[in-house]
């Protein structure tokens with residue numbers, strides 16, 4: 067039997083020579099019982115045996131109603147001190163004490179480097195990054211996880227899309243984050259060991275007015291680094307031969323200079339191309355000149371319009387589709403665009419955003435914004451007298467009502483598909499049962 071770095075290596079006075087003491091968790095993990103005979107050999111760690119990332123799931127030893135908040139930074143440093151040079155394997159369970167409470171951690175992931183063997187096993191070193199997980203409902207809340215692992219890619223710890231004015235795109239953002247930014251959360255020495263190359267280009271596509279540009283700009287603003295460059299595709303187009311390519315190359319010149327001088331330490335450069343289909347339909351337009359630290363977020367209706375060569379790894383390798391918002395998304399978008407009038411009491415209490423969301427199937431974010439604007443125009447118009455436009459307006463009495471919104475729904479209709487309203491009209495007498 068091979069015992070991999072279990073427990074404390076100093077012999078305890080009550081353990082006789084030739085005996086090994088294992089606690090209950092260790093016995094369970096090694097599948098031995100008290101009194102079993104074991105043969106033990108010394109384990110010499112091979113080169114490159116240090117763990118890069120160790121993901122641990124935490125639980126209380128005594129399960130109950132207790133709840134604790136655990137600071138990931140503080141726990142990482144304590145576990146590092148306590149278990150430095152210890153070998154951890156996926157599935158390994160270890161008990162430990164932290165601030166007077168007994169916990170067990172289970173190793174969910176033990177990552178060395180990309181080249182290492184498929185066995186998830188390695189030694190904790192001073193450079194190992196700990197990621198803590200706690201299943202919901204087990205009473206353990208992990209805080210400060212980001213500080214324990216990040217290289218401060220985002221300006222703020224919390225990232226709430228809705229408070230940035232983007233509604234209904236939480237799932238898409240989670241996808242974008244996982245595929246383009248998660249690797250950047252770790253410091254360069256960790257990603258180098260994992261053999262990861264950061265994603266440099268991303269294509270965001272989908273129907274018009276769904277918030278592609280809005281989300282790209284908001285993400286760009288939240289990232290630490292240079293201010294994002296926002297470029298409109300047609301703006302860089304030139305009728306002169308070679309001039310469009312030069313315009314695109316010029317956009318990346320700063321990023322390339324940075325990559326040449328500070329290298330991996332250079333700041334993140336973000337370039338957002340709006341309406342990129344204008345310049346990428348033909349081969350070769352942006353083929354070269356993309357610096358390592360560039361992120362390109364582009365958007366267009368369908369990715370079929372784009373030159374296939376640009377969708378290969380290293381170019382616009384991540385492609386995210388943004389579709390029309392679902393009902394929950396529509397509620398969020400309507401909330402965003404009515405927030406100000408609600409705060410200043412211009413929104414009548416009878417306005418039911420949930421009901422409006424249910425009636426606006428197939429509306430894009432931009433169209434929902436249009437509905438709000440149209441409702442406001444009905445409300446304001448009600449206050450004006452066309453006979454005398456100089457008559458003072460009573461600010462207090464301005465109220466945007468549900469009726470204004472319902473009128474707006476007739477004025478703003480979705481470009482794609484039909485709204486629920488139209489469908490309702492088609493089934494005036496309800497569903498007709500036509501049998502199986």
Ligand SMILES: Nc1ncnc2c1ncn2[C@@H]1O[C@H](COP(=O)(O)OP(=O)(O)OP(=O)(O)O)[C@@H](O)[C@H]1O
Pocket residue numbers: 231232233234235272273274275276277278279280281365366367399402430431432433435
């Ligand atoms: N998901 C959303 N949440 C909040 N507002 C939205 C959303 N989608 C669109 N809007 C509103 O519509 C405006 C236009 O949307 P935006 O330009 O981001 O859409 P797009 O998908 O980039 O469209 P296009 O493909 O036509 O360029 C935004 O500035 C915003 O006011």
